[in-house]
Amino acid sequence: MxxxxxxxxxxxxxxxxxxxxxxxxxxxxxxxxxxxxxxxxxxxxxxxxxxxxxxxxxxxxxxxxxxxxxxxxxxxxxxxxxxxxxxxxxxxxxxxxxxxxxxxxxxxxxxxxTLLRTSCISALASVYLSSPSSQVLLMVGAGSLAPHLIKAHLTTRPSITRVLIWNRSIDRAKTLSEKMGVEFEADGISFEHTERLEEAVGAADIVSCATNSEAPLVAGARLKGGAHLDLVGSFKPSMRECDDEAIRRGRVFVDNEAAMEEAGELVGAFERGVISRREVAGGLVELVKGEKTGRRDVNEITVFKSVGSAxxxxxxxxxxxxxxxxxxxxx
The missing domain is CATH 3.30.1780.10 (ornithine cyclodeaminase, domain 1)
Structure with missing residues (x-):
């Protein structure tokens, strides 16, 4: 039949x-x-x-x-x-x-x-790694993924009341902040573009990066206690969105093991002895299953590096x- x-x-x-x-x-x-x-x-x-x-x-x-x-x-x-x-x-x-x-x-x-699943993977990791009382989100990058990441993070952290957007092209950051401000006007969330990246990093509870940068953008020394750093952009060893200090200060998690072979932030940190592979705290599936503990206290800095997965x-x-x-x- x-x-x-x-x-x-x-x-x-x-x-x-x-x-x-x-x-x-x-x-x-x-x-x-x-x-x-x-x-x-x-x-x-x-x-x-x-x-x-x-x-x-x-x-x-x-x-x-x-x-x-x-x-x-x-x-x-x-x-x-x-x-x-x-x-x-x-x-x-x-x-x-x-x-x-x-x-x-x-x-x-x-x-x-890809835009939808990538942003939602970051937001899912944030459930376990960012502070539940996070109020300030910094979006580094204003490309096609940025609005999805912002919306996904707002979904899992409704406590956020202020969103800062930085981009190498300040006009693109301004355009995105204005567009998002109109979309979320009824929710009382403040959207601002900024040219002062280091200052914005220091103010943020969650820093989400989606760029093609091959030079570090986020200075780890500027991350405040309790911050969560979400690294999305890099997918090959030559690309980096943060410096070694961010990796050294943070408790690092990955979306899957490929991140330790592909992400420039981690590959370089391993090569320079900043951290070892054994010091990567775990993967997303382990967090979801409860096999690994996410955020342990209000002052801990956490890092999530994703490279994507089929x-x-x-x-x-x-x-x-x-x-x-x-x-x-x-x-």
């Missing part, structure tokens, strides 16, 4: 945004990561330079469990010079297959999926696909 093929759907960026909320995705990741971490196979991503300033990344992942019957593949291009063209530096597409039959289920905007992509794609299909079926 022939099996009816599942409907194939194309999910564009606006549909992704309307289907997923930060709260729902953060909750989904928090509840599914413990089991998924043992059933999802995610080999090291393929990274291929296509020019001196561009690269192609291939990120496959598949499930061994019939209760999570998916295979996912994301294709990503990174063009460093796109910022000067007012274009996102990262573009991507994601394809979801049924793992038991191999049938294609969906193609979706991989760039938007596991996060599949779980985010699962939620958007299943939510959309249920909506289409009137469930």
């Amino acid at each position: 022939a099996t009816t093929a599942p409907p194939f759907v194309f999910i564009d960026a606006p549909t992704l945004r309307s289907t997923l909320s930060y709260k729902n995705l953060i909750g989904h990741l928090q509840t599914t990561l413990p089991a998924a971490s043992t059933t999802l196979q995610s080999p090291t991503r393929h990274a291929h330079p296509t020019s001196a300033t561009a690269s192609l990344l291939l990120m496959p992942c598949w499930s061994l469990s019939p209760s999570l019957p998916y295979i996912g593949v994301k294709l990503v291009t990174h063009h460093h010079n796109n910022n000067s063209l007012r274009l996102p530096s990262i573009h991507a597409t994601f394809t979801l297959f049924h793992s038991l039959t191999g049938q294609p289920l969906a193609a979706m905007d991989g760039g938007e999926l 596991t996060w992509d599949v779980l985010a794609a699962q939620l958007v696909y299943e939510t959309l299909i249920k909506a289409q079926n009137g469930q």
Whole structure:
């Protein structure tokens, strides 16, 4: 007897945004990561330079469990010079297959999926690592990921009342702060752009970085006691968003082990003897499972370094696909 093929759907960026909320995705990741971490196979991503300033990344992942019957593949291009063209530096597409039959289920905007899952992974880590009473968020960078990170952090830390935004281009920081201020006007949250990065770092309870910088931006000496540093931008050893002092002062966690091979902040710190690999306090899954303790006191400085994982992509794609299909079926 022939099996009816599942409907194939194309999910564009606006549909992704309307289907997923930060709260729902953060909750989904928090509840599914413990089991998924043992059933999802995610080999090291393929990274291929296509020019001196561009690269192609291939990120496959598949499930061994019939209760999570998916295979996912994301294709990503990174063009460093796109910022000067007012274009996102990262573009991507994601394809979801049924793992038991191999049938294609969906193609979706991989760039938007990446922005959503990346910001929600940072916000999930913040649940365990930042102070519950955090009031000031500093966003370092004003690119396409910045507004998602701000919104995700506001979701898990509703105590935040002030958001500072710094960018090398002060005009971009100003534009983003004005846009976010209008969006959150009813919530009474203050949005400000700043040219004084070191001063802003010293004032922030949470510092979130999403840049392509190859020179340290956040000075660890400026981090105040109890601060949480969220490092998102770097994904290769030549990139750094903070200096060695931030790594030395902070208790470091990673989204997955690949961060210790790919992130310039950590690779360089290991090479210079700032910290050892054994001193990395744990990974995100260990935090969620309760196998590792997150923030231990009000004065501790914490650091979370993420480089991304195809596991996060599949779980985010699962939620958007299943939510959309249920909506289409009137469930």
